[in-house]
Amino acid sequence: MDWPSGTHTGCFGTNAHMNDPKMVKKDFITSVVLITFSLTVITMSYTMPRLERRGIDPFSAPGVVPGMIGLILLCLALVLFSRSVRNGGYRVFRREADANGQRLHQGAAFRVLLTLFVSLVYAVGCLGRIGYYSCTALYMFTFICLFEFQTGKPLWSQKKMFLYAAIQALVASLLITVVFQNLFLVDLP
Amino acid sequence: MLEGMHQFVDGLLSFLTFRTIFDVLWSTQLGIIVGMLPGLTATMGVALMTTLTFNMPPDSAILILVCMYIGAIYGGGRSAILLNIPGTPANAATTMDGHPLALKGEAGRAIGISTTGSFLGSVIGMIMLAFFTPLLGNFALNFQSFEFFWLTVFGIVISGNLTAPKDPIKGWISGFLGIFVALIGMEGIHGFVRFSFGNTNLSGGINLIPAMVGAFGFAEILSMMKYKHVNVIKSKIERIMPRLKDIYPFRKTIIRSGLIGTLIGAIPGVGEDIAAWVSYDFAKRGSKKPEEFGKGSVEGLIASETGNNAAVAGAVIPVLSLGIPGSAPAAVLLAAMFIHGVRPGPLIMIESPEFVYKVVAMVFLATCAMFVLGLCMVKYVVKVLQVPRTKLMPLIFALCVIGSYAIESRIFDVRVMLFFGVLGFLMVEMEYPVAPMILGLILGNMLDTNFRRALVIAEGEMMPFVSRPICIVLIAFIVVTLVSKTKWFKASIDLVKRKSTTWLFKRSDHG
Known part of the structure; x- marks a missing residue:
């Protein structure tokens, strides 16, 4: 099968997977959810108490790892988002003409x-x-x-x-x- | 080595009681039935069985779980052969040649061959388990927080890569989401409660077993109910006992598939399905008759079944030596070991080396039981495949609910199971693999405590993370795993291949 011109496959993954219009839409929705989620995680981790009063080492603060995981998730979600946008995934409400x-x-x-x-x-x-x-x-x-x-x-x-x-x-x-x-x-x- | 043999024999002798043999037989048979039924996976079976055995003595409980695991991975081959539907994802490659053989009227022969392949694969895996677990365990004694941090990252990255080959980003997202879930609740260094929103249940963290029962049990029920009906068995089963002439010519394939299966099984979070496919692929490449693959090739059937059962023992190697599961069912096994007070990980070879060989003895017993049960009563056992899903699924769901509840007698765990069930279903629909999430859930605490501990030891310096020899090797593995999926890497490999071929042709022309 020839893929239509102008299809962006991004840095990772295979063409066949990312050219499925339904999957592109699903990717768009999940990436938006993931971006919102990871931003919330980052904010919550940043505002998490650093327990200075207890005199603990700032490097062992409880928010360090959740913040890092939030950042990684944000980066991955942004890659997914940009890929789905380039392939038209933002047209989430457009229906496919396949009655069966x-x-x-x-x-x-x-x-x-x-x-x-x-x-x-x-x-x-x-x-x-x-x-x-x-x-x-x-x-x-x-x-x-x-x-x-x-x-x-x-x-x-x-x-x-x-x-x-x-x-x-x-x-x-x-x-x-x-x-x-x-x-x-x-x-x- | 001799000491290991001695401990293995001791372990085996301690299991040779009437009660234990009875436990081995029923749990392996139950595993075969669970594996056979499409929609019931090995992970679901082992997770549900964990909830049923949690108040048994540790050795008996873990033995039953190992039998269930080995039985289920083998049992999935039966529905793959008879229905063309893999009983568990590990048997997907078996459908390629198993079902065509059944269509030729050789269903019994195919079952006999797959039983022998599974048995030999399991034996090869068991030998590797006995040999490599102490080696890896002793090597892992050199690991400090820096190495453990990179090891967990490597586990997530490679698991994401291999379980989502079409789109590895989704595998990585799933893995890091799992790590985040593991961070909910009281953290291990200062006892600070994270992301609990004042909920006392959440402050205790997310229990692994209900999460796994949900992600692999309830999610599977939802997926199965999507389809209206599944065709029931029509194939006639005659002679099952394998003939030597069916097996002996493929001895090289068996050994190769066994080794590949064990190796892939030992990679964190990858599992038996990938092991079966890779073994199948290697068998096809090395075969004298590759054109027969997919049309009822005995070699293809042997390769996939040897590979997936070898991966079971392989998946237990990192469980015992590193405290990291090689597959989703092995993750439940790891959680069950913790529930029963066994602490697998690098210290196991110092604290309780005899347990490692006991596990080898368990694998041996389960393998023998699988072989015997696999060749007996087949005609009667396959009748289970005729039970309609509409009757089976409510029973499974009731077990998922009560199983999740039973561990700590909390309704909260039932809700966790439901949440992960719905999440798991949605993830599968969106083509996100679930296995890396579960791996992340297990490794999350290890990553969290080791990263922060390492930062404190290094006084905030990042240099030790990238300068220690084992760290450098792990980072190299991570980079290669990440880069291997990029378009430009694949393009450069193709270019190098093309150039080297042209160069070779030029040389031969001149020569």
Whole structure:
């Protein structure tokens, strides 16, 4: 494949990687985040107490290494930023004309977001508020049903799936609870 | 040397009890199953197992983790052969020739060959582990803060380079981000709390195990749920027992791949996947039939499987001798050693040399178990591949949650796991490797304390950092690693190659 003229590949890396328009946009966004982050780290490290009152050596001040790491990150992020800008990564809101790819991408994003949502509700919302066993069983049952439920089919024809999901959820949660509580003596949340 | 042999035999004999053999067998088999299942990596398996074994005696716990590690790296080859999906990233090279063999109806033969290759690779790695760990450990006794500082920088740079070959900047960013995360909490010299924002949990620092469970467990769950379904096994498995004629002709490839695998495994934070690819590449270059590679070459399959399993033992060499992990699962192993009160690093050859040989004995036991289990019950074990991900992933997530919680009984660690899971997923999406971040998380404190201590010793002078002999060698390595990825370096190498070829042709014309 010939790369279009005017593509900047920067000092490091391969052409193929940096010519992907989606990756260039992603690089632009991450570089902006990283620049902001590293500047914050540098500022915080600079303003960190140097503990002169304790009479410690200024070279062993707690902010020395974080400041240095912040500077390194800033330099690397600037290289990434300049490279992505030169390749048009700043046009973050321009859509690619690939309907099939978009649909596929949306499906994948939906599944990821659904997994994330259910898992966060379980680990952040329910854990510690509801009993561990019921909470875990409920999570497993919900997870399996959400991903195995077929929207085109009537509910009653999928009763087997619900039954198996319930059995797995109850048995697996019981096993985890017993193993961690009685064998590893963990005080469950 | 003889003393080492004696300690190895002592270590081995101490493990020869019914209970230990039972532990070896179940943990290796579990490792094979974890490795086989796409989406469950060796790192995730070892990290989850660390949470399950933390109240066991140290020797038993570390033995189980080693068995899990070796089993998982081997087990990943099965799904690579049968499904064309590597069970762990270490088995990606195995798909190249393993799956074409399965398509020809030789799945059983391919599994037998990959088992033998993995076994021999692991044996070569084990011999190198026994030989090089004391040497490297004794050499590292010369290291002071200056050398340790450069060693950590070198670890991050080379790990970033090799885990993100397309764009090394992302690998370096990932590594230095990991170092920053390690700096959160109370620092080791003056007890000052950094970047905690008044949060008492953060002031204790970020615990490595929940971070790794998140980055390699939860992130993997999110990545796996992206895809709707994975094709299940259709290949028929017949004879598995390897034939001598399949293995003997490739003895040179096996030895070469074993040595390459161990060497690459020993490079900080690089790991088994790179070892397998480099071994595969070298095998292809040295092969009499390179055209068969990618079409079901037995030599290619042997090379990748020997390379990745040799890298396991290789990755343990820097863990024991320097306190620096060679791969992501080895990083968990290192953390587990700390949890169990073992202090790997340069002083290990003075404080507890017998532990080094005990680890060699553990690798030996795990290797034997892997070989036996790898050739038995294959037809039944591969049925695990038919378990749908929708049923498996909630179970894995529940284990990730309770595993992170169990170590210190803190909900905060569950949140750390979730944070690193989401971060790890985003990083993979943006093509940032996760392994250097974890390496940075481990090396962060070492870099911090050694850099500041060195500055105090040198009274602020930078000269000792660049004038001590070992420092000069390490700096040279870092510079070469950095420069080797620049465009002008590659262009100059090409130019030199072209010029030398022209010169050689001219000479032969005149001659």
